[in-house]
Amino acid sequence: MRAALYLRISKDKTGEAEGVERQAEDCRALIDAKGWTLVETFTDNDTSATSGRRRPGFEALMAAVDRRAVDVIVPWNADRLYRTPADRLRVVEACRQNGVSLHPVRGTGIDMTTPNGRMVAGMLGEMAWAEVENKSERQRRANRQAAEKGKPWLTGPRPFGYDRTSGTLVEHPTEGELVRQAFSLITSGASLKSVTRMLNEAGAHTSLGNEWRHNNVRVMLLNPLYAGLRAYAEMPPLGSKETARSRPPAEERQLVPGRWKGLVPEDVWRASVAILRDPSRATNVGNFSAVRHLGSNLFRCGRCADMAAAEKRSGEPVMGVNYTNPRRSGERGHRIYKCKRCHMSRRADPVDAFVSTVIAARLDRDDVADLVPTNRISSTEVAALTHEAEELRGRISVLPDMLADGDMTRDQFTRANRRALDRLTEVEAALTRAGGSHVLAGMGGPGTGERWLTSEDLGWRRAVLAALAEVVLHPVSTGRPKKGEGINPDSISFRWRGDS
Secondary structure, three states: OEEEEEEEEOOOOOOOOHHHHHHHHHHHHHHHHHOOEEEEEEEEEOOOOOOOOOOHHHHHHHHHHHOOOOOEEEEOOHHHHOOOHHHHHHHHHHHHHHOOEEOOOOOOOEOOOOHHHHHHHHHHHHHHHHHHHHHHHHHHHHHHHHHHOOOOOOOOOOOOOEEEEOOEEEEOOOHHHHHHHHHHHHHOOOOHHHHHHHHHHOOOOOOOOOOOOHHHHHHHHHOHHHHOEEEEOOOOOOOOOOOHHHOOOHHHOEEEEOOOOOOOOHHHHHHHHHHHOOHHHOOOOOOHHHHOOOOOOOOEEHHHHHHHHHOOOOOOOEEEEEEOOOOOOOOOOOEEEEEOOOOOEEEHHHHHHHHHHHHHHHHOOHHHHHHOOOOOOOHHHHHHHHHHHHHHHHHHHHHHHHHHOOOOOHHHHHHHHHHHHHHHHHHHHHHHHHHOOOOOOOOOOOOHHHHHHHOOOHHHHHHHHHHHEEEEEOOOOOOOOOOOOOOOHHHEEEEEOOOO
């Protein structure tokens, strides 16, 4: 008889396929004892049979059965071949149609061509599936209990910035400070590109040893773990069409104070989430120039400002970016700032150069720090809000038990739960507003202007410019400028923040 080996192990932690090798030794010994001929081996290493993901080895085996290339399938155990009822029915039907039997090493042979054989396969399969479901429920219950107690995840790669010690998380000696720098950058207006560059230039790697990229930096900055919070959402039950990816994002899940110390305060983490979830951060959506030019949608039109003042109305549309007509050589024309209302335009390159020089000079002064708002929420108030948020989350978590124990009616539960949720929403919003770092904080003094001029983070440069001044472009005489003629300083005005 022509025998086909099927080998599978759900998790291969070492990546050395030692588990499937042990299965293969036992299966080959059975084939030799039976006097069968091994024609092909199919392997799915480190592959679950219950996740719903495609198993290449299993699919190849089914194809071999359909073309009648084998007479008997030899797995180490039947549940190595199929776990879910759908896979079991598929194997049973394919074997019935093509006269193939099943002979596992652990267990008796099953003749799929007979009704009794298919009945035995069904009974054994249902028993195996019941054990899978029971195991899944135990795991889900254990995960829920660990989350309710604020225990960290202790499986999978360690979170960057932490070490796992004695069943908890402790700050990594060098990575912890890099995490704080990353949060400080993003909440002060820097881009993910700048945060990624900072981590890579510091010689840091992810917990898996890879170079930092925008996507994993974003995941890190959205993770409530760094604020000392444990996020939990119930895993979908086996057989559900809902996947783990369809669960709500971490910041919208149940949050419980963790048993480890956060690297950043909760208000800073919430400010980071608000920034990264802001739809306006999406690049190349609606207005390509919004993130490509210094003054796009930032500089204002002086002609419209004068007209608005004369007519005693508000005005001053922002200047968008456009290009003059293409040259005869086919090259693109000059970049210009163009008013969206009156269409007054200015050559963009000399404007950007002049504005950059003025802003850099302003940044070199020591009084830049005076522009940072002083009416921000105090650290004492932030601590009080954080403590209140913890109490509200604890109250919300015990309300279902009080309802189940008969300590309150359903109406009382509904009212208490709603009040607590509404207040928690208010507290979390206040923490979000408090967590942002002002873009000018810590800036000012010699060298600051040069750092701003040479920065590759255009979003941060624009944020600094907007925090310092409002730039107004005024019309100039038409015609081509004379050779060597510079920009007229009077054609650009600066309304400095903080000036009365």
